[in-house]
Amino acid sequence: MRNTAVITISVILGLTIWFNTALAFDIEDEKLFEAKGSARTVSIISTTDLIYFAPLIDAFQEATPNISVQYTVASSKELFKAIYDEQADYDLVISSAMDLQVKLVNDGLTQAYTSSETASMPDWAHWRNHLFAFTQEPAVLLGSKKMFAELNLPENRQDIITLLRENPDKFKGKIGTYDIRDSGAGYLFATQDARQSDVYWRLAEVIGSLNPTLYCCSSKMLAALESGDIALAYNVMGSYASAVLKDDSNGFIIPLSDYTHFMLRTALIPKQADSADLAGRFIDFLIGATGRELVQEVAGLPPIDGEALATQLHFRPINLGPELLVYLDKIKRRRFLKDWSDAMIRQ
Amino acid sequence: MxxxxxxxxxxxxxxxxxxxxxxxxxxxxxxxxxxxxxxxxxxxxxxxxxxxxxxxxxxxxxxxxxxxxxxxxxxxxxxxxxxxxxxxxxxxxxxxxxxxxxxxxxxxxxxxxxxxxxxxxxxxxxxxxxxxxxxxxxxxxxxxxxxxxxxxxxxxxxxxxxxRVANTAAALGIGFFLVAGTMSWLATRSTVKPLYSVANAIGRRGAHDLRPLRSPVPSELTPLVDSLNDFISRLRGTLNRTETFMAEAAHHIRTPLATVRAQAEIALRQAETNSSRKTLRTVIRAVDESSRSASQLLDHAMISYRSDQLSLDAFDYTELVQDVVNATSAIAELKDLEVNTILEPNLQLVGDRVLIEVALNNLMDNAIKYSAPDSTIDVQLTQTDSGIRCDIRDAGRGLSGLSQSSLSERFKRGENVKDVVGSGLGLTMVEAIASAHDGHFSITENPGGGTCATLLL
Missing domain, CATH: 3.30.450 (Beta-Lactamase)
Structure with missing residues (x-):
């Protein structure tokens, strides 16, 4: 009787634990790229959609045969949870959430990797030999060709404020931007804007007064721009925009000359990785000459290019470093979101 | 040894x-x-x-x-x-x-x-x-x-x-040690050097050089050098006494010998039998030999004395050689010897004229003594890079295999000279005079027989 009870309790406990571990984080997509006669598998968890990464994985498997690749897609928050809270069993973590990636490294959940490829990286593109950037993706302003047919293009954020103040009727309900409460990239861009310049809060006030639409992601903003729901989209991921926008699209990129932030998509190897060597080879592949070309050509993402950033002084890559922890601080974050909500959301 | x-x-x-x-x-x-x-x-x-x-x-x-x-x-x-x-x-x-x-x-x-x-x-x-x-x-x-x-x-x-700092510090430490080590080695060498120079100064000296050490030495070495000089002077004193004794002895022997010889001459003239004449001739010959030895002992004593305090003067060496040859020409003629001289004119030499004259006299004397009658003696004087060289060549009996060093030993004579009057002191004196002048004396056998005595000053 007692034994049965103990067994029952054990089973229940076991199931609970199993459920907890299995369902502790949500994944969006998953695919196994099986290599012929492969002996080993490298498992990758990433925020980048499968359509962008599948061609890269194919090219990696062509260059490095006999390695299967397990590719899992998750949102940046779920990905962080998987590694930070669950120590889930992945060999390589690829994310566009720079701050969360830095937090993983800072809190000692990753391992170092060095190779001749990593040694030749620019200083700003890696941190501690733990975190390696392989793309630089700008936050851009998008406008609708219809709307700007008869308006002057703004050249900087002050111009946007002036434009919106002078034409409130035209832009009311026609502005889109990230809902930074949901979007990691949106939060990163907004905090970097706020850090960069006081103009940001004035811009937020003006946008907030024009009843903006808030989006979860860049793709939705692009779609809304195409359909004519919005006429101006602030802080869209330029990499997606360039990939989607065609010559006959309604949306177009309005270049700003005061500053353009670049988000870095980074890779790291978790401490508990079983196949850290294979993960290292994948990193080498991504940052190597072939990888950079493929990242550009096949995945449609801008690879690391130190020269472009050096010649355009207003191009600023967000620095990989402990300062990214500041806006992850719970008090700081609560405060920032409150200020942002106060400015952006008026009922 | x-x-x-x-x-x-x-x-x-x-x-x-x-x-x-x-x-x-x-x-x-x-x-x-x-x-x-x-x-x-x-x-x-x-x-x-x-x-x-x-x-x-x-x-x-x-x-x-x-x-x-x-x-x-x-x-x-x-x-x-x-x-x-x-x-x-x-x-x-x-x-x-x-x-x-x-x-x-x-x-x-x-x-x-x-x-x-x-x-x-x-x-x-x-x-x-x-x-x-x-x-x-x-x-x-x-x-x-x-x-x-x-x-x-x-x-x-x-x-x-x-x-990085530790590496730099280590490099600094090693560098310091290397520099200090090199300097220690140099310092040690320069400290020990005076010891070697004293040892060398003594080692370089000729066998008869008993002058005190006068080169400057560090104060720590002064007691050592002082005791050494003290020891040398005692040694010289002992040697001097020996020489003085020999000279005294020779002098005291010479005078009675002259009397004995004069008496023997008289006795020879008055002798009537052949056997007594023969006996008296043997006596005269023995007296001659003794008196010659005595005068050479005197010369030797003088050389030992003068070598310590050379009176250095510049003089015409050519002239001196010519004088010695002239002075001995009378004895040479007695044996029908022809003396050829090839002398470079006006060669100046700085040295003790008296001692050099004694050396030349001895060499000429030897040459005449050991020459076969009716032969030739060549005297040649030439200026060379290492000094003035005087060669005296005779056509005598040579050295019969004896080495020069043994010939220069005091009282040592060749094996083939029993019939000639001699003390065995001559070459010893020549060598002493040569080394007193930092010169060199050698005696070699001529390829065609005879001996060549070379004095390089």
Whole structure:
């Protein structure tokens, strides 16, 4: 009787634990790229959609045969949870959430990797030999060709404020931007804007007064721009925009000359990785000459290019470093979101 | 003859080892000093950055409607990121409750004061860290609330600096040791050098050079050189007494010998029988030999005396050689010897004229004595690179295999000269005179028979 009870309790406990571990984080997509006669598998968890990464994985498997690749897609928050809270069993973590990636490294959940490829990286593109950037993706302003047919293009954020103040009727309900409460990239861009310049809060006030639409992601903003729901989209991921926008699209990129932030998509190897060597080879592949070309050509993402950033002084890559922890601080974050909500959301 | 001396270590080696030990100790001290100073400096600068970061956070604290406003400035962490790639941890407690940050970040051993940050080292999640703690008291609704700010960083960057400094310090220490070692070796060499120079000065001397050592020596060596000179002078005294005794003896023998010879001559003239004449001739011959030995002993004594205090004068060497040849020509004619001279004119020499004349007389005398009758003696005087060379060649019986060194020994004579009057002192004197003038004397056998005596001055 007692034994049965103990067994029952054990089973229940076991199931609970199993459920907890299995369902502790949500994944969006998953695919196994099986290599012929492969002996080993490298498992990758990433925020980048499968359509962008599948061609890269194919090219990696062509260059490095006999390695299967397990590719899992998750949102940046779920990905962080998987590694930070669950120590889930992945060999390589690829994310566009720079701050969360830095937090993983800072809190000692990753391992170092060095190779001749990593040694030749620019200083700003890696941190501690733990975190390696392989793309630089700008936050851009998008406008609708219809709307700007008869308006002057703004050249900087002050111009946007002036434009919106002078034409409130035209832009009311026609502005889109990230809902930074949901979007990691949106939060990163907004905090970097706020850090960069006081103009940001004035811009937020003006946008907030024009009843903006808030989006979860860049793709939705692009779609809304195409359909004519919005006429101006602030802080869209330029990499997606360039990939989607065609010559006959309604949306177009309005270049700003005061500053353009670049988000870095980074890779790291978790401490508990079983196949850290294979993960290292994948990193080498991504940052190597072939990888950079493929990242550009096949995945449609801008690879690391130190020269472009050096010649355009207003191009600023967000620095990989402990300062990214500041806006992850719970008090700081609560405060920032409150200020942002106060400015952006008026009922 | 050489004696195997017992060795009691080497002064030079002992000095060198002691200097090297001192240099080694100094190098090690230098290494440790540089390391500790640099490490302290590195730690101080790391402390300063951590302190500045904590202070930057403290400066942003303020009182708000809901309590304390905590607003970590971006620069608080970017300044830490700028100096190294180290991991950063922080913790902010209000009234001993963690408000934000890493709750398990270790606290300092003692509560910090409000005025200055406290610095401490600790282990955080198994990693050594350096931390700064800053305390602030903020009034909220008129009640003071204490806020403790901790900022910590791993020490990878500092360790990199430390190991770089350690390498530099080690290179500095090794460099210092090498320089000091080389200088020790040079110093040892130059210290021991006077010892060798004294030893060499004695070793270079000729067998009969009993002058005192006059070269300057370091004060530590003066007692040694003094005792040595004392010893030399005693030795010279002993030798002088021997020479004086010989001269006295010769002088005292010569006078009665002259009387004996005169009486024997008279007796010979008055002798009637052949056998008594023969006896008397033998007596005269023996007396001649004795008297010659006695006068050579006198000469020898004079040479020994004069060699110690040479009276150096410049004189015409050619003229002297010619005079000696002329003076001996009468005896040469008695044996029908022809003396050929090839003399370079007007060769000047600085030396003791009297002694050189004695040497030349002896050589000519030998040449005439050992020449076969009716033969030729060649006397040649030439200027060479190493001095003036005087060759006297005879066509006599040669050396019959005896070496020069044995011939120059006192009272030693050749095996083939029993029929000729001689004392065995002649060549000894010539050699003594040559070495007193730092010159050289040699005697060799001519290829075609006979002897060649060469005096190089």
């Amino acid at each position: 050489r004696y195997e001396n017992l060795q009691a270590g080497s002064l030079g080696r002992r000095l060198l080892i002691q200097l090297l030990i001192v240099a080694g100790i100094l190098s090690a001290l230098l290494y440790l000093a540089v390391r500790s100073v640099a490490n302290q400096a590195a730690e101080a600068s790391h402390n300063n950055i951590l302190g500045a970061s904590a202070t930057a956070i403290a400066e942003q604290l303020g009182s708000g409607s809901e309590g304390i406003n905590i607003d970590i400035p971006y620069s608080a962490f970017s300044m830490l990121g700028a100096i190294s790639d180290d991991r950063v941890f922080y913790r902010i407690d209000t009234d001993d409750i963690t408000a934000t940050g890493y709750e398990d970040l270790p606290l300092p051993a003692s509560t910090p004061t409000t005025s200055k940050p406290t610095y401490y080292s600790a282990l955080f999640r198994g990693t050594p860290i350096r931390a700064a703690a800053q305390l602030r008291v903020i009034p909220i609704n008129d009640k003071p609330v204490s806020v403790l700010i901790l900022v910590a960083q791993t020490q990878q960057g500092q360790n990199a600096i430390t190991s």
